[in-house]
Amino acid sequence: MMEAFILIIVKPGNEDLVxxxxxxxxxxxxxxxxxxxxxxxxxxxxxxxxxLDKFHDEVLRKINEIEMTETLIASSYGS
Structure with missing residues (x-):
């Protein structure tokens, strides 16, 4: 399992729609x-x-109200 945090910039006023x-x-x-x-x-x-690539292509990129994203792939400390 892989976890990522995605930071999203939305066209103004469209936060609820996204x-x-x-x-x-x-x-x-x-x-x-x-x-x-x-x-x-x-x-x-x-x-x-x-x-994750599929999620970006098939979900995020199809939401027109999203202007930009930045994806941070989570990692853990230690072993």
Whole structure:
């Protein structure tokens, strides 16, 4: 299992619409509205990098209200 945090910039005023489009997507485990440079942060769980690629291509890139994303792949400390 692989976990990633995706930082999302949304077209102004469309935060609720993007939330509605993401809230029932199985890979999306948490969604947060945040203040600052980004508008939304989501935590996703996927099996591997190919599934993460598919999530980007088939979910995020089809939401027109999203202007930009930055993906952070989570890693753990220690062994």
């Amino acid at each position: 939330y509605e489009k993401l809230k029932d997507v199985p890979q999306v485990k948490e969604i947060y509205k945040v203040y600052g440079e980004y508008d939304i942060i989501i935590r996703v769980e996927v099996n591997d990098i190919k599934e």
